[in-house]
Each structure stands twice: as C-alpha cells, then as structure tokens.
Amino acid sequence: MGKRLTQIATRTGDDGTTGLGDNTRVPKHSARVQAMGDVDELNSHIGLLLCEKLPDEVRTLLVEVQHQLFNLGGELSIPGFELLKTEALAVLDDALALHNGRLPKLEEFILPAGTRAASQAHVCRTVARRAERSVVALGQAEAVNDTPRRYLNRLSDLMFVLARVLNRMDGGDDVYWKSERMAREGGA
Incomplete structure (x- = not known):
C-alpha cells in the first residue's frame, strides 16, 4: 500500500469543515x-x-476489531461505499x-467496575453504544449501510461479555449492583 499521508497539518479544516474520502467537504x-x-x-479506547x-485470544480478537473499526470509519467517510463486510x-x-x-x-445487574482491564472494556462498551447511536442518527438523515450499525451493536454486547471475562481472569468476579431494596432485605 502506498503512502497516504504526506502532510498532517493541512490547515484545510481551519474554516470548520473537513474533507470526506470522496473529496467533498462537510461541516x-x-x-x-x-x-x-x-x-x-472507540478504536482509541480499544x-x-x-x-x-x-x-x-482476547488480544487477537481486539486487534481484529480495531482493523474492522478502521474499515467502518472508512466506510462512513465515503458516502455510499462499503468497506465493512458482513463476515465481520x-x-x-x-x-x-x-x-x-x-x-x-x-442473574443480577453488574456495575461497570472491577479490574482496570474490565473497567476499560466497559468504557469501550459505552463508547460503542454512543457510536451506534451516532450511526443511527446519520442513517436518519442520509443513506448508511446496515452493517456498521449492526457491527457496533454486537461489539457493545461483546465488550460487556469481555469485561466479565476480564474480571474473572485472575480469580475475580463481577461487581454486583446492590439496590436499596436488596440492602434492606439483607441481600448481597
């Protein structure tokens, strides 16, 4: 693959616009x-x-996810183009x-807590949900392929599951939410 970036500080965005992959400029x-x-x-948090x-196996999976998120971002930057495949x-x-x-x-709600790795996985989960909401909002205004929205939805679910996996990695557990009702009734 050839060199794509020859200059980082282009100053073309100083007017409050940015260039898309199809060379159009948008606010x-x-x-x-x-x-x-x-x-x-989201990719940066991962x-x-x-x-x-x-x-x-988690590391290998997350590196693959980063590549797919780069494809997803590329697809978003070129209206009407498809880079993220359903195989992802x-x-x-x-x-x-x-x-x-x-x-x-x-069987109970858990808090986004535990080990640092699990907590970071929860941050990834919440940013994935925000990215999903952004793609849905974009799809209300412009044509967007279905795969990016579906990918982000699945990825947020996966990050929740991985947070649970990471909390157990060294013998830990989920951090369970204790409601006021549970506390009054002597629950855990």
Whole structure:
C-alpha cells in the first residue's frame, strides 16, 4: 500500500469543515463526522485496553476489531461505499458465543467496575453504544449501510461479555449492583 499521508497539518479544516474520502467537504459538526469521530474514539479506547494484560485470544480478537473499526470509519467517510463486510459480524457472533458460554449466568445487574482491564472494556462498551447511536442518527438523515450499525451493536454486547471475562481472569468476579431494596432485605 502506498503512502497516504504526506502532510498532517493541512490547515484545510481551519474554516470548520473537513474533507470526506470522496473529496467533498462537510461541516465538522455534521452527523457523518460525529459518527466517524465516535468510531475513532472507540478504536482509541480499544487501543488503550490492549495495553492491559489480556488472554491471547482476547488480544487477537481486539486487534481484529480495531482493523474492522478502521474499515467502518472508512466506510462512513465515503458516502455510499462499503468497506465493512458482513463476515465481520460473524466474527463478533462467534466470539460472543464462545466467551459468554464460559461465563456463569448473569442473574443480577453488574456495575461497570472491577479490574482496570474490565473497567476499560466497559468504557469501550459505552463508547460503542454512543457510536451506534451516532450511526443511527446519520442513517436518519442520509443513506448508511446496515452493517456498521449492526457491527457496533454486537461489539457493545461483546465488550460487556469481555469485561466479565476480564474480571474473572485472575480469580475475580463481577461487581454486583446492590439496590436499596436488596440492602434492606439483607441481600448481597
């Protein structure tokens, strides 16, 4: 692949617009740019999660997710183009089935807490949900393929499951929510 970036500080965005992959310019506050930014932020948070101690299969999966999120961002940057393939959904579905199948059934609400790695996975989950909302909002205004929205929805579910996996990695557990009612009734 050839060199794509020859100059980083172009100053072309100083007027409050940004260039899309099809060379059109749009306001930086547009729904498309918002969605692209949320996906980029999600990818950055996954990069931060990758700095943690992780099982090899989780690390490999998250690196693949980063590549797919880059495809997703590229697709959003070129209206009408498709880069994120439906096969990427199957990878998430398989990972969800594998990791969720290893976990005990969840019978209570859990807090987004525990180990640093699990907590970062929860941050990724919430940013994935925001990115999904941004893609849905974009789809209300402009044509957007279905795969990006579906991918982000599945990815947020996967990040929830991975947070549970990471909390158990060294013998830990989920951090359960204790409602006031449970506390009054002597619940855990």
